[in-house]
Amino acid sequence: MTASNERSEILAAQRNDDSFSTLFEELEWRGLVHVSTDAEALSNLLEGESFTYYCGFDPTAPSLHLGNLVQLLLLRRIQLKGHKPLGLVGGSTGLIGDPRPTAERTLNSRETVAEWVGKLQAQVTRFLSTEGENSVRIVNNLDWTAPLSAIDFLREVGKHFRVGTMLKKDAVAARLNSDEGISYTEFSYQILQGFDFLELYRQYDCKLQSGGSDQWGNLTSGTDLIRKVEGVSAHAIGTPLITNSDGTKFGKSEGNAIWLDAEMCSPYAFYQFWLNQADADVIDRLKVFTFMSRAEIEDYARQVEEEPFRRAAQKRLALEVTTLVHGAAATQGAIDASAALFGQGELSGLDAATLAAALSELPTATGAEGSSVAQLLVDTELVKGLGEARRAIAQGGVYVNNAKVEADDAVLAAGDLLHGRYAVLRRGKKTLAGVVAA
Template identity: 85%
Template sequence: MAGVSVVNERTEILSAQKNDDSFATLWEELEWRGLIHVSTDATALSELLEGKPFTYYCGFDPTAPSLHLGNLVQLLLLRRLQLKGHKPLGLVGGSTGLIGDPRPTAERTLNSLDTVAEWVSRLQAQVSKFLSQDGDSAMRLVNNLDWTAPLSAIDFLREIGKHFRVGTMLKKDAVAARLNSDEGISYTEFSYQILQGFDFLELFRQYDCVLQSGGSDQWGNLTSGTDLIRKVEGASAHAIGTPLITNADGTKFGKSEGNAIWLDAEMCSPYAFYQFWLNQADADVVDRLKVFTFLSRAEIEEYERLVAEEPFKRAAQKRLALEVTTLVHGAAATQGAIDASGALFGQGDLAVLDSATLAAALSELPQAAGAAGSPIAQLLVDTELVKSLGEARRAIAQGGVYVNNVAVTAEDQALAAEDLLHGEFAVLRRGKKTLAGVRA
């Protein structure tokens, strides 16, 4: 029954999505939302989007067990085209995932066949969540291992490799960056753009696919496909490169100390995911609403006004966090994240939070080990909420220390067994906003 309810909720989420009819064309809306950084002929693409249904695709390589926020940009672009009546292919690269596209600095670690196969299944399930599988424009999943594995190396070089010029390949940004690095680049990663171009050609042949989307940093790989289709089939195909999403200060969006914001709840909890969006800067939040939500232009412009006039209310951030967390994790998990956020700061009952949500919330805080009988003053020091036992006692005496939102009244008070939520967790608070966790 739980599986049925999840499917029903996902259907409801997809059914509520729509493009904004205040725009004359879908292309105009995509430009307003900041989703077009580079493309083949814009006029032709705008006409294509307004014409009869066509097939298009985006590829996702299983180089990790989960998709991340950069992939979400592509999934939402695919969904917007699907809402227009066009037919998406979600390609999860069982073959290209065995290689990985070149990174700017160093060679990728090659994963085992079994690992990649497992990750293919996981990513296919994630892609399927964001695109409708019903109706004339139903999504279709494809795996490039299906057409790459049967091809011999000789056949690949004769039929596909002969259409690529090494000089052109060397000019691709990712390749050029690696050639100029100490690491250099292997033939394995150098060949990636040929494989991606072959994907587009094969999808053109099998499904009459005429458009590929991807991040703008993939532009060289995207155009390898359009060029190959032109050379082999004498036909035109299109590509859209979305901008790399960055913060107002120019830093890469979705990265914190090198860690991606994953879409898998086991790799990034709904609470942490919700907090990520809630903490977006005023300078960034309107752009995030444009890219990551289906709110209308009128709604987003109203939030833009609120950011300018009442930034302290953080209305735009709250709506952004609500919309994107619901999109990715569902309404129940989102409400759990909201409840946890409120309860941590004394606006709800911590005891009603389930163990997983509470653990996720505390993982974002300074923590210390503790058990029933541990002096609270010492725990304040251990969690670095205060610098010394003397400061801890003064804070308690002044009525500014709380355990699970209950004021600590005695300087020598110890943690009680009933203070350990789920027998494991306690929340320390100093003042209104300074929090730490205790874990038995």
């Protein structure tokens, strides 16, 4: 099956849950509405005739991440209701970047931003249907901002914004109170995003914008501008920022975002991220990141309560989201790698890329044919010293590629280096490390 056909099958299988009386009710149950414009009017809009709506994605990196996935799935749920999505990739706003809480962004070159625009456009398209009367349309705000002169922009758009209101926006206020302050460039970002909504309203009769709740000030800059200029009401949905039950930011691993691009976050690492979700968080993740029904999710909630040791909900979550993002084959490869690493499958059956990705998540040491296994145990910090390494081997608790090491003077043989480069060390049942040939 081609990637295109698989993607079509994944999209075709997605459904909204008809156990809810309205889509807005389902969105609230899934925890996707932190703040919105008039809830009753918005619910009626979603239940009415087909209309156009959008979400913007700035090319500040060469890939989207899990926070963006929340928006993509919200767009898809609304598309399944029959409405028409616009995926805006910000070729102009990406040249500036929305204000971060603490410091100015480093501005990327025009060439870099243009390259990233293309990559993000392709990613957005993968999660939304490109078929039918409500197929996704990809737009770039550089198309309508580039032709404007600074004078035209100030006269036609800037005059509708009040500085006092702009200063009250959370992102701006946070920066004003920081040591870094805020430049006029980033201060102006909310005007550009507001102008996007106005332009999309004019071109496509776009009536709704979604985004993270931390973007609420930028979202309402658009609804306010449309009301002032066109005299009509537009809508916005702010999704909650997804956090873990302990309050830490979701989607961060040692300071790095969980990217949707397989080259930036391997399918194996992606799968493991979901598999390791805490019991306290996993049901909320199923609600947000899968199209599973309310009945299915409530059954998994019961299993988490009654049989948490089975981790059934985590396994289903990892399967669903990894398949959604990377496809069935890559997901199966991640599952096979997980099993093989812990002695439940053949490591030799893993392709080099999957094995390399799996080992990148483990402590590793450099080794070669003839390297002492005991020394490699020390080098990978599976043990504290050679004496402990020899005792572990003597007790029968050390494995190379799932084969028990029998002698304390054992060395790596040529055949131990899978794909000529990799070996897996295991101490006991669950403690793993990798060996990579120089």
